[in-house]
Amino acid sequence: MGQQKINMTSSSFRLRCRSLNSLRLRRIFDMFDKNGDSMITVEEISQALTMLGLEAEFKELESMIKSYIKDGNEGLTYEDFVGLHESLGNTYFGVEEDEMETLDTDLWEAFKVFDENGDGYISAKELQVVLGKLGLVEGNLIDNVQRMIVSVDTNRDGRVDFCEFKDMMRTTIVPASS
Template identity: 40%
Template sequence: MFSLNRSHLQQIFNKLDKNGDGRVSIDELMWLLERTGIDTCRADELELLLGKTSLDFIDFLFFYDTIINIDGNKLEENQDSLIESDLHKAFEVFDSNGDGLISSEELQNALSRLGLWDEHSSSPDCKSIITAYDTNSDGFLDYEEFKDMMLFAKS
């Protein structure tokens, strides 16, 4: 997840600290959370949670770190879900006959349609690619084998 460095956080803190007293009130913090789209509780609940009516810069850093870690976990879960959905869609593109398996011919056709296959290149043929990821040795890629291939290629 995107995170800010201390300098950026100091700038944000200073902008939130409207009266310049070196503290950010619960209302100012609520305004920031609402503007950033972070689901929050009511101001009185946030105050109870923090045990304070305002935060100095150090408290603000701890609060930011906590929010990033909580929100980062949600973001990671959402990203995993999106990746899984995208992989299913990609699998359907490669599995042109819809039998749940990708043959070397289907792989070559899909790669050709995507402009990723050059028959004159010295790269491995599609049978070799299938063999490399075909863990059950049936000569095809099922969804899990395809997923492993795609995630390996990504890294």
């Protein structure tokens, strides 16, 4: 299996949805933090990237990362890591106004009802459980539920994230006319 060169301008590097961005960034940070000391070193990042099949020059990584490491620390804290990510996002992608807005609280609360395990995704099984609790016949067959998921799963990962849920709600809920 060949290695890929890291493309820092990849649109998939930045996530569209801020709450999921935070959750995923935390997971990435924890994945890099091999020794569990709540700090990631350049070595840990380099090792993780290598394990992912991504090629990165150590000196290049070190140069990019060291300005984000606070004096006296051996690596990045989670907050430093978020700062690095935001800087890369602003440098390579710019910041769109709508991405900076806070999430609609009502939609987020509705999403959490379906996301029973709190992992940031609605799976077919979770949707089936909620539909069952609501007494809706649509939830009786997993095939029906999977079709519901597929109909809104724009990135085709088999689950519905908050952004997909929000898009679905915006297209299916028509505001009342005055």
